[in-house]
Amino acid sequence: MKISHRGLYALKALLKLAEAHERGLVKIHVIADEEDIPEKFLEGILVTLKNARLVSSERGRQGGYRLRRPPGEIQVGEVVRLMDGPLAPLGDAVELAQRVRTEPRHAGLFDVFLDVRNAAAGILDHTTLADVLQRDRRLEARRGGRKAVRA
DSSP: OOOOHHHHHHHHHHHHHHHTTTTOOBOHHHHHHHHTOOHHHHHHHHHHHHHTTSEEEEOSTTOEEEESSOGGGOBHHHHHHHHHOOSSSSSOHHHHHHHHHHOSSOHHHHHHHHHHHHHHHHHHTTOBHHHHHHHHHHHHHHTTSOOOOOO
């Protein structure tokens, strides 16, 4: 499984919105600046997230973006699939299961790929944005409250 820059940026933007969930709207330039995402690229990502009904927006000076659902109801796997497609290294779970049944010589290889896909799905589909924020806080506390330095 590989997550594209687009998928990673979408997750970072959603995490920024999850942090601000109780406070309200977040302006696009704030997300872009704080998450180091090119603003024009972020605009397209937010349109995709809006069309998928993960975020909503309001126009105007006081406008911005917000999550449509609480952070505890948005799974990382949902976002990864939306932005990058299936989690499996070669197609989706149905395609892999078909290959396991029909591959003449190396069905075991495709069965391994199916196991990889299922393991990734098991983690990503049971991890919410709220879970990731909690991990962030735990890891930051373990590092002594210091934010990671960007290279």
